[in-house]
Amino acid sequence: MASVVIAADLGGTNLRSAAVNESGEILYRTNAPTPRPGTPAAVADLIGRLAEDCRANAGAEAASFGIAVPAILEASCGHIFISPNLPLLNGSCFGDLIAARTGLKISVENDANAAAIGEHWLGASRGTANSLCVTLGTGVGGGLILEGQLYRGSIGTAGEIGHICVEKDGLPCGCGSRGCLEQYASATAIARMARERGVSLPEGSSGSAAVYEAAKAGNADAADVFRIAAEYLGLALAGLVNVLNPEAIVIGGGAAAAWDLFSGPLTAELESRAFGPPTEGLRVVRAMLGDDAGLLGAARIALDGGGR
Ligand SMILES: [Zn+2]
Numbered sequence: 438m439a440s441v442v443i444a445a446d447l448g449g450t451n452l453r454s455a456a457v458n459e460s461g462e463i464l465y466r467t468n469a470p471t472p473r474p475g476t477p478a479a480v481a482d483l484i485g486r487l488a489e490d491c492r493a494n495a496g497a498e499a500a501s502f503g504i505a506v507p508a509i510l511e512a513s514c515g516h517i518f519i520s521p522n523l524p525l526l527n528g529s530c531f532g533d534l535i536a537a538r539t540g541l542k543i544s545v546e547n548d549a550n551a552a553a554i555g556e557h558w559l560g561a562s563r564g565t566a567n568s569l570c571v572t573l574g575t576g577v578g579g580g581l582i583l584e585g586q587l588y589r590g591s592i593g594t595a596g597e598i599g600h601i602c603v604e605k606d607g608l609p610c611g612c613g614s615r616g617c618l619e620q621y622a623s624a625t626a627i628a629r630m631a632r633e634r635g636v637s638l639p640e641g642s643s644g645s646a647a648v649y650e651a652a653k654a655g656n657a658d659a660a661d662v663f664r665i666a667a668e669y670l671g672l673a674l675a676g677l678v679n680v681l682n683p684e685a686i687v688i689g690g691g692a693a694a695a696w697d698l699f700s701g702p703l704t705a706e707l708e709s710r711a712f713g714p715p716t717e718g719l720r721v722v723r724a725m726l727g728d729d730a731g732l733l734g735a736a737r738i739a740l741d742g743g744g745r
Pocket residue numbers: 599600610611612613614615617619
């Protein structure tokens with residue numbers, strides 16, 4: 438019988454869960470709002486309930502469970518160091534809570550790392566040995582696939598591309614530093630920069646979709662914001678190209694929808710700063726899996742027998 442695992446992708450607003458087989462087919466999926474305010478135990482309980490629903494509808498026995506979490510964490514034990522966008526998890530032994538709740542073999546991974554694994558397995562960086570995946574959402578997430586494997590670093594915190602400094606005395610960042618890429622190239626930052634330039638956006642809109650709509654409708658200030666974000670991203674990625682010499686850079690997340698506006702300035706900035714030889718064969722491509730990248734990456738980790 439084909440292997441089936443349970444996967445979950447925990448976001449700041451939504452929890453998504455699915456039963457996935459070894460070909461990457463989603464056999465069943467469900468979702469629920471993330472409990473906020475809440476406790477780590479309440480979130481673990483909801484994850485457990487969605488996992489039970491997925492197991493009951495998977496059509497095959499599933500004993501492994503991969504969970505993508507928006508946090509810097511220790512993947513070996515699921516301990517959360519810090520979750521800037523879901524701070525209720527800070528300091529929790531989240532993997533233990535979910536293991537106790539579900540009785541399944543648990544793997545917990547950073548959500549951007551999971552997205553990188555998903556895109557490498559089934560998406561835009563499939564077939565490459567060395568790739569970077571950058572997710573432009575509420576923050577800027579990053580994941581490194583080196584020699585075909587996720588690079589986690591010595592304690593599991595590697596890949597935080599969003600916290601590369603691009604402005605020495607720039608805006609304060611949730612990580613405690615200032616001038617991080619995340620403050621200039623996330624979907625949140627794109628909306629902020631558009632408002633600063635007088636672009637009128639719907640009340641409460643915090644992502645880049647409304648800015649893109651304004652740009653497509655001919656608002657030059659809105660279009661210029663994507664150029665600025667792309668140049669900051671190109672600046673950070675040029676340094677990474679010089680250090681890591683990847684074959685592909687995959688750009689995903691909500692802001693990637695504005696690909697036509699920022700891929701040009703991004704490539705121009707990158708090529709003007711990085712060494713020539715590593716940029717010649719480099720592909721800078723849009724992510725293919727959309728919102729499912731993290732979910733499928735979490736499934737892949739569970740299929741590979743990560744966790745405990
Ligand atoms: Zn930062």
